[in-house]
Amino acid sequence: MNDLMTDARERLMARARREGLETVGYSVIDSPLGPLWIAVGPKGVVGIHYGAEPSAGELGRIVRAYGPGVLPDARRADPVARELDQYFAGKRKRFDVAVDLSPLTDFQRRILSATARVAFGDVSTYAKVAARAGSEKAMRAAGQALGSNPIPIVVPCHRVLASDGTLGGYSGGLDAKRTLLAFERGSVPPGGWPNRPSS
């Protein structure tokens, strides 16, 4: 029954794709941080969510931007899944897949674009990212924009810390942020990295 369903579903997805009924394809992958729900739209990755299912809010955001044609589609998610696997295996320091930030506000886009320029192994601060995005005084708003980053890991908001070097916040939980930073640059010292962020 299960194999039967898998085949039938694959054929259904292929037909839905051909008819243009699928706007966003999603898949769930395993990672050292647990399952990740990843969604790919017409212009690139639209969401990465910690956990096997997106929150109602996350899904609502995707439906508002891309319509109800959100369907399970491992093939569509393969390129980003592959890059995430390589990243977690220590074989990739930069993501090449396109991300689609178009449904976000202009401010969120600027903050996330600035965040995307913080390289593997580096860290930055909310204030610096805000300044890079052209809104020096908007560090609190920058923190909020990063807190609602729809594409964590690929848009590396985990590399953005509070100005005193402490971790700040993270949508996937501070343990996940600590793990990612430790993975990229060694264990996080107690009390954070005091004021030596490099970008």
Added chain:
Amino acid sequence: MITTFGELLEQHEREIFAYVLRLCGDRDDADDAYQETFLAAFRGWPPPRRGQERAWLYRIATNKVIDRARRAKRLVRLADLKLAAPERDGVSLADLASAIKVLPEGQRAAFVLRRVQGLDYADVANALECSQDAARQRVAEATKKVREAMR
């Protein structure tokens, strides 16, 4: 509330597949009916009534199976539909399946929807596009005949 095709699929595809497999009695036909049902649902989105996606899918699926059979045989009615027990359901369902085969027109789908798939009468009526009273009556008559056949 279901807001995406993916949620509709993940919540209901198994029972819809099981349903069309029981009605068609053939894997390839069931496979096609399942695909056509969901493609029709995606094309026809949103459901006519929110919260009644399940009954809506059963109605589409029932019509797809009838359409397929009609195309193959020019004219069929519900009574002409084959009904198979999925292998893994074992002997009791197989016996039930052969008992269901004695059911006359209109009662077979009603019986499967209510007694095998477990829909409530509002949903059975919705799927068969008849009144709830008619659905109840069909199920009651069918149940009586199945009991007699299984004695």
